[in-house]
Amino acid sequence: MPPKSANTDSWAEAFRLAICTKETDPVPDDFFTAAQWANKLDLSLSHTRRLLLEGMKTGKMERKNFRAAFGKIVRREPHYRLLVKT
Helix, strand or coil, rough: CCCCCCHHHHHHHHHHHHHHCCCCCCCCCECHHHHHHHHHHCCCHHHHHHHHHHHHHCEEEEEEHHHHHHHCCCEEEEEEECCCCC
8 A cells, every 4th residue: 555645635624624524514494304394383303304295296395405403413414495375
């Protein structure tokens, strides 16, 4: 195996800092998780996910992933927003 170069180490460190951050993303007020939609609609989570998927297929919903904290863990969580105004 060839020795690591300083250039590879700096690239790997930059990658780690960019991807493996513990910071959360600011979530806009009109984006909600599937669980939050389920609570608002008073539906089960599985049924809500089906409705969200159908809404995305028809272009009425938008999905974006935001980093969110769950206890001490930060992970990407899909959030959904309604595109059609009522």
